[in-house]
Amino acid sequence: MPTTTGGFAGKILRVDLSTGKIGLDDTVERYRDVLGGTGIGYRVMWEEVPAGTAPFDAANKLVFATGVLAGTSVPCSGRTAITTLFPSCWPKALTASGHMGGRFASKLKYAGYDGIIIEGKADKPVWLFIRDGRVEIRDAGHLWGTGIRRTTLEISREMGADCVVAAIGQAGENRVPLSLIVNSVSHSAGGVGAVMGAKNLKAIGIQGSGSVRIAGDKVEWERLIKFHLSILGGNNQHVVPAFPHPHSEYYHPNSRWVGAPGKRWGGSDSPVEINGGLLDPNRIAFRTNSAAFFLGDQAWKHTVRGNGCSGCPIRCHTILKVPAVAAKYGIRDTAQNTCVGLLFGWAFFKSLQGNRRTPAALEACMVGMNLADDLGIWSNYHQLQRDLIKLYSDGTLKSKIGSQEYASYSWDKYESADPQFLFEIIPRIAMAQGELGRALGLGTGHLLEQWSIPEEEWTRDLSSGYWKMGHARHHANDVDGQCGVIINTQYNRDAQCHSHTNFVQNGLPLEVQKKLAAEIWGSPDAVDGVGNYTPMNIHKARRARWSLIRKELHDTLGLCNWMGPWVASPIKERGYSGDDSLESRLCSTATGQQIGREELDLVGERIFTLHRALTVRDMGEVDMRTRHDLIPPYVFQDPKGAEPFTRGTIRMDPRDMAKAMDLFYEILGWDQATGAPTAETYARLGLQSVARGLAKKKLLPGVRG
Amino acid sequence: MKEQECDVRCRILAEAIREAGAAGRLVGKGTLSARLEERGFGVPGGRDGPDLEALLAMTLAANEDLAAFPSHTGETLYHCPAVLSRTYASILDRKSSPILLIAEEVRRNSAESLRPVPLDLFGEAPFDLSPQEIQAALQSMAGSSEFEDVASVLTDAGAVYLFSTRYLEPGYAAFLAEEAETGPFMNP
Numbered sequence: 054m055p056t057t058t059g060g061f062a063g064k065i066l067r068v069d070l071s072t073g074k075i076g077l078d079d080t081v082e083r084y085r086d087v088l089g090g091t092g093i094g095y096r097v098m099w100e101e102v103p104a105g106t107a108p109f110d111a112a113n114k115l116v117f118a119t120g121v122l123a124g125t126s127v128p129c130s131g132r133t134a135i136t137t138l139f140p141s142c143w144p145k146a147l148t149a150s151g152h153m154g155g156r157f158a159s160k161l162k163y164a165g166y167d168g169i170i171i172e173g174k175a176d177k178p179v180w181l182f183i184r185d186g187r188v189e190i191r192d193a194g195h196l197w198g199t200g201i202r203r204t205t206l207e208i209s210r211e212m213g214a215d216c217v218v219a220a221i222g223q224a225g226e227n228r229v230p231l232s233l234i235v236n237s238v239s240h241s242a243g244g245v246g247a248v249m250g251a252k253n254l255k256a257i258g259i260q261g262s263g264s265v266r267i268a269g270d271k272v273e274w275e276r277l278i279k280f281h282l283s284i285l286g287g288n289n290q291h292v293v294p295a296f297p298h299p300h301s302e303y304y305h306p307n308s309r310w311v312g313a314p315g316k317r318w319g320g321s322d323s324p325v326e327i328n329g330g331l332l333d334p335n336r337i338a339f340r341t342n343s344a345a346f347f348l349g350d351q352a353w354k355h356t357v358r359g360n361g362c363s364g365c366p367i368r369c370h371t372i373l374k375v376p377a378v379a380a381k382y383g384i385r386d387t388a389q390n391t392c393v394g395l396l397f398g399w400a401f402f403k404s405l406q407g408n409r410r411t412p413a414a415l416e417a418c419m420v421g422m423n424l425a426d427d428l429g430i431w432s433n434y435h436q437l438q439r440d441l442i443k444l445y446s447d448g449t450l451k452s453k454i455g456s457q458e459y460a461s462y463s464w465d466k467y468e469s470a471d472p473q474f475l476f477e478i479i480p481r482i483a484m485a486q487g488e489l490g491r492a493l494g495l496g497t498g499h500l501l502e503q504w505s506i507p508e509e510e511w512t513r514d515l516s517s518g519y520w521k522m523g524h525a526r527h528h529a530n531d532v533d534g535q536c537g538v539i540i541n542t543q544y545n546r547d548a549q550c551h552s553h554t555n556f557v558q559n560g561l562p563l564e565v566q567k568k569l570a571a572e573i574w575g576s577p578d579a580v581d582g583v584g585n586y587t588p589m590n591i592h593k594a595r596r597a598r599w600s601l602i603r604k605e606l607h608d609t610l611g612l613c614n615w616m617g618p619w620v621a622s623p624i625k626e627r628g629y630s631g632d633d634s635l636e637s638r639l640c641s642t643a644t645g646q647q648i649g650r651e652e653l654d655l656v657g658e659r660i661f662t663l664h665r666a667l668t669v670r671d672m673g674e675v676d677m678r679t680r681h682d683l684i685p686p687y688v689f690q691d692p693k694g695a696e697p698f699t700r701g702t703i704r705m706d707p708r709d710m711a712k713a714m715d716l717f718y719e720i721l722g723w724d725q726a727t728g729a730p731t732a733e734t735y736a737r738l739g740l741q742s743v744a745r746g747l748a749k750k751k752l753l754p755g756v757r758g
Numbered sequence: 759m760k761e762q763e764c765d766v767r768c769r770i771l772a773e774a775i776r777e778a779g780a781a782g783r784l785v786g787k788g789t790l791s792a793r794l795e796e797r798g799f800g801v802p803g804g805r806d807g808p809d810l811e812a813l814l815a816m817t818l819a820a821n822e823d824l825a826a827f828p829s830h831t832g833e834t835l836y837h838c839p840a841v842l843s844r845t846y847a848s849i850l851d852r853k854s855s856p857i858l859l860i861a862e863e864v865r866r867n868s869a870e871s872l873r874p875v876p877l878d879l880f881g882e883a884p885f886d887l888s889p890q891e892i893q894a895a896l897q898s899m900a901g902s903s904e905f906e907d908v909a910s911v912l913t914d915a916g917a918v919y920l921f922s923t924r925y926l927e928p929g930y931a932a933f934l935a936e937e938a939e940t941g942p943f944m945n946p
Contacts, residue, residue, distance in 0.1 A: 297884055299782055302843045305871070306879055307942050313883065347943060392946040407915030409943055435944075518945070531937075531945060558942075562871045582872055584933050701933035 059268025060121030060643035062162045065093065066188060068181060070252050071111055071173025075188050080167045086739060089120030090609035091150050092660040093168050094136025095667060098148045099743065104671050108140040109228060109251035111174040117219075117257070118168030121643050123158035123611030124265040124363070126278050128285060131362025133158045134608045135242045138671075139546055140230035141433065143498020143523035147545035148667045150608065151233075153219070154362035154370075155240030158611050160217040163261025175253035180208065180220075183259045193255040197226060200427035201235045208258040220256035221246040222429025224483040229494035231431040231482070239370050239390045239422070240362065243431035244546055268645025277638055279334070284622035284631045286310055286559065287340040288369045288391070289551065289615060292623040293560035294340075300331040302625055305560035309346050312339040319354035320374035332623060337366040343391040344371040348418065349410030360389050367616060371395070378419045382472065388422035392615075393432050397421035400438035401478070402470035403446070413470055420472040421479070428483035434525040434547045436497050439518045441478070443511075453504050454488040461487070498523030512685035515692065520547065521683040528554040530688055530703045534586040535713040538705060539597040542682035542714075545668060551614050552600035552607075557583065559621045565629050566621075573620055573633055574599065585700050589709050594716035602657035606636055609660055658721070659738040662730050666743045669729055675752045678718075678728035684710060724754035731755075763799075764807060768817040770797050775817075775824050779838035784850055786833050790814065827851075830858050849884055856887055856895040861905050865922040874911060874921035874935045913939040 058081055065078040078084075084093050094116040106112045115137045122130040131154045139149040161169070164185050171181075175190070178197040182189040196204045204220040217236055224232035225246030232246030249255075267274050286292035287310025294301055295308040318325040329336040338359055344352035355375050359368025372389040379386040390397070398421020399405050399414050408414055425432070432438060444450040445467070451459055466474040481490030492500045497519055501508055511519040520526040520541050527547040529537040532554050541548045557566065557580060567577035570592070579592035607614040619631040632638075634650040641647050648656075665677070674680050688705050695702035697709065718725045722734035732753050735744035747753050774793040778785040791810055794800070808816065814836070818824050827844065829835045829851050837847045845866070852859040860880055867875045880887045887895070899905035907923045911932045919935035926934070 296882060297846050297849055299779070299842045299846045300840075302839070302845055303871075304845070305873075306876055307938055315883065347946070396943075396946065406940070406944065526945070528945065531941060564870070583937060584930065585872070700927060700930040 059266045059645045060125070060640070061089075062124075062165050062167045062263070062265065064166050065118070065168045065170060066166045066183070067170045067172065068188070068190065069172040070175040070179065070190065070254060073190055075190075078170075084167075086656070087660055087663070088609045088656055089167055090118050090132070090134040090611060091136055091605060091664070092609045092656070093118040094134055094150055095148065095660060095663040097170055098136060098138075099663060099667055099670075099746075102138070102148075104673065106138060108138040108146045108230075108248055111172075111252070113138050113248060113251075115171040115245065115248050115252065115254075116168060117157075117161070117171070119158035119161060120167070120609050120611035122639055124162030125267065125643060127364060127612070127639055127643075128278070128281050128366055129362070129613040129616040130364040130611050131155065131158050132608065132611050132613050133161070133242070135234060135245045137245055137248045139244050140228070140247050141244050141496030141499070141523050142545045143496065143502065145672065147522075147671050148664065149244065149544060149546040151242030151245040152549065152608060152614075153234065153236055153240045153242035154365070154613065155219075155237030156217045156363045157219050157236040157240070157259070159363040160259040160261050162265050163263045164259050165261065165263055169257065171249070171252060171254060174251065178253050178255050180204075180256040180258065181254065182212070183257065183261075184212070185260070185262055193253075196220075196255045198223065201429050202238075202427050204256050205238070208256055212258050212260055216258050216260045218256055218258045220429075221249050221254075222427055222483060223480075224429040224431075224494065225250035226255070227483065227485045229430070229483060229485055230496045230499065231433050231437055231494050233426075233429045233431045235426055235429060237362075239360070239388075239394060239426050241394065241426065241429075241431070243433065246429050246431065265643075267643055269642035274642045277635075277642055280632070281619070281635060281639070282334040282337065282366065283332075284619050284624060284627075284635075285334075285337055285366065285616075286621075286623050287312070288343065288346075288367055289558065290555045290617065290619060290621065291558065291560050292621050292629065294331065295346075298331050301623065303561060303565075307558075308560045309343070310340045310560075311342050311345050316342075316345070316353050318356040318358055320357045320372075325358070334366075338368045341367050341369050342371050343369050343395055344373050344418075347392075347396055347409060348415050351410060351412065351415060355415070357387065362613070365613065365616075369615075373415075373419065375415065375419050378416055381416070382420055382476075384420060384423040388419050388426075390422050390426065393435055394426065395422065396435070397425045397430075397432055397438075398472060398475050400432065400435045401441060401475060402467070403442050404468065404470045413472075417470065417472045417475065420475045424475060424479040428480060430479060430483050430494070433496055433523075434518075434527055436518060436525040436547075437482075437493060439516075439525075440497055440500065441493060443514070443517055449504070449506065450489065453492075458487050458489065462489075496523045497525075509686075513687055513690075515687040515690070517687075520685055522546075522681075526685075530586075530705050532583055533557050534581050534593070534703075535589050535705065535710060536593050536597045536600065538684055538688060538710060539594075539713055539717050540600060542684060543601060544664075549614070550600055550604040551616075552603045552618055553596065555615075555617070556580070556621060561621060561629055568628065569621055569630055570596070572630065584703055586698055586703070586705075588698060588706075589713040589716065591716055591720070594713065594720050597717055598720050599654075601661055602654050603636070605660045605664070606653065606657035609657070610636060610640060612636065655738070659740060662721075662734065662738050662740060663743065665723075665730055666735070666740065666747060669747060669752050670750065673750070673752070675729045675754055676727045678714065678726065682714065682728050727754045729754045764813070764816070767794060767799055767813050768820055770794055770799065771814060771817045772821045772824060775836045776838045776841070778836075779840075779842035782842065782850070784829075784835045784837055784842070784847055786829070786835055787811075787814070790836065830855065830862075846884065853884075853886075856891045857898050857905070859885060859887070860892070860895050860920070861899060861908050864908050864920045865924065868922040868925035868931075872926065872934070873938065874919035874926065874931045876938070877910070877918040877920060911935045915939055 219236035357372040361368040398417040691704035697706035
């Protein structure tokens with residue numbers, strides 16, 4: 054592949070904060086076999102960060118990388134992966150990645166870079182100035198201690214309005230493990246802010262005046278983009294609307310496609326009423342309103358518009374304007390976010406959990422967004438909030454912190470879901486103040502250890518939402534049976550995989566999903582209805598493998614795995630199928646280098662396996678099956694005692710899950726006994742040097758010392 | 759009737775069905791007959807050629823984008839599924855009867871999609887029932903053996919979901935209602 058290939062910007066920026074040295078890698082020459090994103094991140098961690106490195110060591114690296122489709126006109130192509138050792142990973146920090154949208158990826162590409170590798174540690178606070186080929190490490194003394202909004206504003210004033218700023222808040226500065234890096238107001242990557250803070254790097258500001266070259270046929274490119282737009286649904290690729298509509302055979306009340314004709318963005322200076330055809334590609338941005346999905350109809354009158362990533366028509370970051378909160382709480386009247394970011398404040402209050410559609414829930418969300426996205430706190434997929442609720446409810450919290458500190462919180466406000474409580478708790482987490490603030494910011498695993506609470510108290514409690522290693526369950530058997538469980542065993546943070554859940558929750562009737570499943574994974578039995586699970590089969594294992602590989606590919610190409618893959622569509626004439634080869638067709642046309650679906654999936658498998666190798670190496674443990682791929686005991690329980698595989702339970706069967714792991718390991722070419730990739734598998738994926746490195750440490754299956 | 763005249767009538771009928779669909783309306787034979795008359799075509803029958811029913815059958819056979827279904831009143835209704843889906847057409851057909859509107863939509867969701875539906879759904883477009891109409895319909899159904907399969911379940915958060923016992927067991931429906939009410943929001 055020549056270095057003039059399309060899609061790539063061509064260079065990786067390497068910044069050593071210890072020495073001030075700034076260098077460049079050739080992207081294609083050095084990283085062609087892992088393409089970009091997490092592929093580059095894992096490669097750097099494997100080759101350059103030795104086992105035993107701690108997250109806040111200068112030797113740890115922070116790898117910002119996007120992919121060949123970022124900065125192009127491909128829908129949903131605004132993603133940047135940030136790979137590093139995760140300080141919230143317990144009991145030992147391991148490699149994982151945070152992901153952010155916004156405009157960072159496209160600006161980085163336009164400036165001429167596919168990624169930035171941050172090395173070393175500055176001896177004082179700095180920020181990184183990037184204007185095309187001009188790169189400078191600048192003093193950030195005036196920014197340190199300020200929030201993300203102030204930092205963004207100051208840097209924007211210095212650089213110009215057309216820059217993008219990715220910054221940490223006080224949480225990152227204070228090395229709070231649950232901290233964010235945020236760009237473009239609300240687009241955040243979780244779990245990585247403290248590593249940036251430990252390097253004394255406050256922010257990165259980027260201006261780029263270049264473009265991304267499409268090397269393939271331009272007509273084909275244009276056709277592909279239009280096709281991609283035509284098969285898009287609403288947020289999370291929900292392909293049917295939430296409401297009956299003349300142009301749709303199906304609807305699903307829980308679809309995130311909530312933009313019904315006649316709904317109104319009432320918070321806009323010039324309110325907009327949703328109109329036009331349901332499937333009109335010029336109306337896609339009307340489909341999603343995350344605030345209305347989560348908070349109900351009350352959100353419409355406060356909606357200014359949808360915001361989102363460059364290249365994405367979905368606009369899932371809903372901008373809300375609620376003038377009342379400015380006077381009541383002394384915060385900005387405007388905020389924007391999606392999903393867990395939108396619900397950050399709401400999730401603290403147990404009493405609001407059944408009351409999403411209330412003004413109190415809306416106010417809690419506004420306060421939460423204003424605080425968290427400025428201080429830079431990561432919710433750990435709401436595990437932070439669930440931990441507080443559990444610790445408070447069972448009395449543990451009161452027994453663990455001093456009475457003086459306990460009395461400093463207004464627990465009456467907490468119980469009554471008064472958003473004023475958020476002003477007491479959130480800043481203290483960001484500043485690591487007090488026993489409670491410090492403990493909550495550590496992440497669940499370290500918190501439990503610090504307070505001498507057995508992890509089993511969380512893993513045996515379904516309501517804890519906890520999975521393993523300090524992190525949360527993220528779309529497991531609650532939505533997708535064995536497939537979801539397998540996926541949740543694989544990462545060193547919450548799984549963040551949406552390939553599987555975007556399919557099973559796409560809103561199509563199960564019968565249609567099964568038809569599509571037969572086409573994609575070889576059998577309708579690859580998919581079950583939620584809570585109507587059937588015993589494990591090879592087709593489900595194939596779907597789990599496919600889901601993980603596509604997640605890694607998306608994280609590598611700059612695509613959004615919260616939206617993709619696009620194997621289902623709203624198009625009746627297509628039998629509701631999407632296109633399983635879309636990623637490879639886009640990649641081929643962008644780079645000008647033909648790569649088929651199976652060949653690209655092999656790249657995804659290589660990247661996923663490299664992540665596995667890193668985990669094996671850094672844990673110093675080949676037995677992934679019993680030491681890493683853990684399943685919390687609550688997965689095998691049912692609150693009402695229902696048996697597995699009966700209708701109305703998500704309870705899994707231990708023997709069936711053992712079979713599920715067997716099948717999953719087998720189709721990946723991993724050793725069934727240990728769940729570790731074999732030497733042959735590493736070789737098949739072009740990772741011979743990785744296998745040699747692991748063999749030297751006796752970390753290949755079958756060669757234990 | 760010459761074959762050419764027959765074709766013209768079929769084209770007029772097809773056009774009328776498509777136009778109605780695009781405007782979000784269903785059409786029955788009365789409206790279609792009137793359309794032919796407006797265009798100067800009476801509706802012959804007997805020895806003069808095919809009657810309206812036959813013309814409509816020919817129209818549907820010649821136009822794959824058009825379809826017909828029996829209304830709850832027994833009348834045959836015509837629509838163009840590309841612009842007026844079968845599901846939406848069924849809702850429009852039953853709008854004059856809140857009881858049927860709710861019951862049949864609950865049954866269809868339970869049968870096709872294996873899901874209970876939130877009661878709130880019926881207050882939204884295109885159902886547009888008032889709270890009073892919904893309550894009256896539920897009360898009427900509760901006393902009628904014809905609707906004894908339409909059951910309700912209350913979630914922990916206090917939301918009411920409806921389902922049909924013909925297609926969903928009460929325990930499974932309760933599980934699905936709880937999942938629908940909390941799952942996507944507690945695990946977004």
